[in-house]
Amino acid sequence: MTTTLLRIATAGSVDDGKSTLVGRLLHDAKAILADSLDDIARTSAERGFGGETPALDLALVTDGLRAEREQGITIDVAYRYFSTANRSFILADCPGHVQYTRNTVTGASTADAAIVLVDARHGVLEQTRRHLGVLSLLRVPQLVVAVNKMDLVDWKEQRFSEIETQILDITAELGIKRTAVIPVSALNGDNIVDASAHSDWYAGPTLLGLLEALEPERGQGTARLDVQYVIRPQGALAPGLDAEQYRDFRGYSGTLADGELSVGDTVQIISNGQPATSTIKSIRNSHGEVTTALAGEAVLVELTGEIDIARGDTIIAGEPEVPVRQIEANICVLSPNKITAGQLVLIKHGTKVARAKVQSLDHVINVVDFSRSAATELQLNDLARITVRSSAALAVDEYQNSRTAGSFLLIDPNSGATLAAGIIEAQNAAA
Structure with a gap:
């Protein structure tokens, strides 16, 4: 029986039911406090959720901010902590809107696994591809795709198989090696914690059963x-x-x-x-x-x-390493302030902060199809490859070898605002 901590990120297109799935997972795992349930029940009743048969709007579990509740959308990463008899979890519920790609990057950057929702009626959308592309760039070790709202397609095995085949083709192209696809109904709780009676053709684990069985891939590099x-x-x-x-x-x-x-x-x-x-x-x-x-x-x-x-x-x-000053990295722009070639910044790597310069903007990455294009400036939510030169030697490693040694932040030296988060793809030890 494993008791290790598992970090999970969730992502999905707008209205795929991601917040409902997270709420259902926490509710059925008995990870919601009684007073929180009372608050959810009260808000659900005020909204008339369930019509003449009042029910819990489990999407409210993660949409904790009043402004988000009023809009009916999730606009920031909501972190939830819960435990079962077998494992402890930190769950990062990321927003689904394309303009909040930076939040998805933030939530997934430390994840051991990611849950991506797909609406069974609509299948794989552009935003689904975008999320899969971001998760591929961040090299999240385990991907779980929950095909939600299966009840709205009458639990048809053929529809699930079509989506599963499409997902596996995309993840294979992106180099994501560990992918599981599960048919679910978040609203009704099918295959979330308990197996569904509607999917006798599905022999795989429930969502929680899979998450409890996953072994996190961390801590394998050089100490x-x-x-x-x-x-x-x-x-x-x-x-x-x-x-x-x-x-x-x-x-x-x-x-x-x-x-x-x-x-x-x-x-x-x-x-x-x-x-x-x-x-x-x-x-x-x-x-x-x-x-x-x-x-x-x-x-x-x-x-x-x-x-x-x-x-x-x-x-x-272990063996001596050569510190480097110049790195090539993929970054996600987190600030409305633009980034340009030649810009002076601060680079934060581990606990070290040093002056640095953006040497070049190599290309912008379109994570829907992984195409590349030239750019003279980078804006909020852009994903791009850049070259950075630090004034101080850094003990870096490539991100594929170590998430800690292979990641960094770029900071505005004047305001102290975080400009971008980056993952190192290559390094140059030359002075």
Whole structure:
């Protein structure tokens, strides 16, 4: 029985029933508090949902903002946390509108799996292709396509098979290797948590059953720690340390990304100074001193020798890596401020922030068909390939190897606003 955390993103075209599906999933998994159910019931009654037979409008579970409820649409990423007996989940409910592509990128960037809804009546739409394209660019490991509103096509197996074939053809073309397609009715709860009596021709798992069985693909790369704080002795003597140890102690804290780190491991330190090597002397987590730390753990490590390390530096296990200054990346523009070639920005990679320059706008990506076109400027929601040059050496990796080492933000140096999020496709170690 697995108890690991699974991060899920949801996406779908407008009116595919995505919010209803999320609400049904949480409701049938008994993950909605009683007072929230009362609020949903009251709002549903006020809207006359269900007609003469009052029912719960489960779309309200995720449309938590009053403005969104009044418009009847989802306009931002809504995060929900829930657990079953087998697993804990973080669910990012992304908007379906094309003008909110940036929100889909935000919600899917850390997802272990993504649920994409398709209306059984309409099949695969342009926005469906757009979402599949974004998920492909972000290399989300597992894709689940829920063919919703099967009750409105009389649960016809032939209609489901047509959509399933089309989805599998598209995902194969995009290089998405793990795709599951499930027939559902979010409104009625068919194949969400419990198997449907209307789809005896379907032998696969329910949506929740599949999500509980998935194994997240994370933490397999080289262990790396982006230093967030340098811990030095302050105040009273720390428990477990004698006076000499306390005086000489210097620890480096952060969240371990990828792999595992053990006492005795040889590590490389990437900083603004010359690269240095050291050995892990001790590791501490929230439970105390340990011999090994795993990806995702917040840790405090102590190294042998005296090395100048500061916030923004990176501690990497294994073979020495060459820090780089120039990278090629796919970005999604998150700000209404335009991005142009030659623009000066700040680049945030891990905990390091450095001055940088947008060297070139290589092309804009149309994620519906993956065609490319030239551009002189990038606008909100654009997806594009650019080349960036940093003033400081960065301990990067390609996104396909490490989501943490392969991602970054571009920031406006004047306002501090986030301009774009990027994933690294190639790197250049040349000065």
